[in-house]
Amino acid sequence: MFGRAENPELWSFLESLRQDEILSGTVAAIEPFGVFVALDDGPDHPVFPGVGFITTPELSWRRSEAVPDVVRVGLRVTCVFLQFDTWNAEARLSLRAARPDPFQAFADRTVEPTSRIIVALDFDNRRAADEVVGLLGEECRFYKVGMELLTAAGPDLIEHLVAEGKEVFLDLKLFEIPNSVAGAVRAAGALGVSMVTVHSMGGTGILAAAVAAARDFPQLRVLALTVVTSMTSSDLADIGVTGSTEEQVLRLARLAKGAGCHGVIASPQEAGPLRGVLGAGSLIVTPGVALPGESPGEHARTGTPRAAVAAGASHVVVGRTVTRAEDPAAAFRLVRAGLEL
Known part of the structure; x- marks a missing residue:
């Protein structure tokens, strides 16, 4: 969908990331299925608001917590890199992994x-x-x-x-x-x-x-x-x-x-x-x-x-x-x- 040939800078950045690497950025958009993050050191995504993405379960250890209670657009966040989603050409991130598990x-x-x-x-x-x-x-x-x-x-x-x-x-x-x-x-x-x-x-x-x-x-x-x-x-x-x-x-x-x-x-x-x-x-x-x-x-x-x-x-x-x-x-x-x- 977002191939290497069409987006060489994006792919080069995503392939350079290592699992559990700490990344910082700004919440760019909140969707029903998760949160887009514009990463400080990352390029723009050709379609999405940010090259980083956090699924809803990865936002907080408290699964009943509403998304607006955890993040808002414009909030600075520090996340853990989980994996390179090659289909969407985005970095899958975890906000909760960067915080102690309270349970x-x-x-x-x-x-x-x-x-x-x-x-x-x-x-x-x-x-x-x-x-x-x-x-x-x-x-x-x-x-x-x-x-x-x-x-x-x-x-x-x-x-x-x-x-x-x-x-x-x-x-x-x-x-x-x-x-x-x-x-x-x-x-x-x-x-x-x-x-x-x-x-x-x-x-x-x-x-x-x-x-x-x-x-x-x-x-x-x-x-x-x-x-x-x-x-x-x-x-x-x-x-x-x-x-x-x-x-x-x-x-x-x-x-x-x-x-x-x-x-x-x-x-x-x-x-x-x-x-x-x-x-x-x-x-x-x-x-x-x-x-x-x-x-x-x-x-x-x-x-x-x-x-x-x-x-x-x-x-x-x-x-x-x-x-x-x-x-x-x-x-x-x-x-x-x-x-x-």
Whole structure:
């Protein structure tokens, strides 16, 4: 749309920027979808009011805060550079990343091992899921419901879990046109779920649509799936993606961060690099964990729960380790004990 040949000065400037670089400028225009910033050291944009752009979620840590309460036209701002949007030839920026996260200190004090463990209800019928939930009782507070169980049992199961005081991670891996994704996220929010997944390969459009749709549901967090844990670098090569799985995970995580997602889904092996890229305030949820000596199953990129959390994961997703155990509650306590060491 705004090619290098037609705008060589603009492209040269944007390509010179480095992730997390601090940039200053002036708010040039406020739109429903974000804020344009005229950067001090940047050229004019051929169409937009400024070469810098801040999506609404990147304006403030307080997601309920109205845009006019955060910025106004003519305000001087200091932002963090997130990425070069090659389609619009603009610098994606974050205002909130340049400021301390007011919720992080509280979160650090209140997160304890039980809250970090999500048990995956990977069943094809509700009776099996209800049985495991009953056996775990008060031990477990957080459950993952995927497409198989949702299709088999319907939304009633989710409403039941929420009514029982449980948190639900609805793993839909949404990958559709933005309007359809937004509708699905709103439906998830209405069910009372705490997390919903969107596929980051869908690009900024669907990620931003999901984040915008979630704003009406304060409890709902939008997580971007990066690369599923069963895939390897050779699998990525099969679909034309060059580089390692870690490189692709980090690339998509930056895209998700720029779109305002609350966090990402990735394997335990990428938890450390992701924490460095995303900072302290983002959720990093890691499926594919197994206790030492256990089979990783279909997961190609795995790790122990303890190693994942130590590397930077905010949550671990455990499945067969707990749900197929002879005593699920004892197995859950074993996972929790590993996180307490």
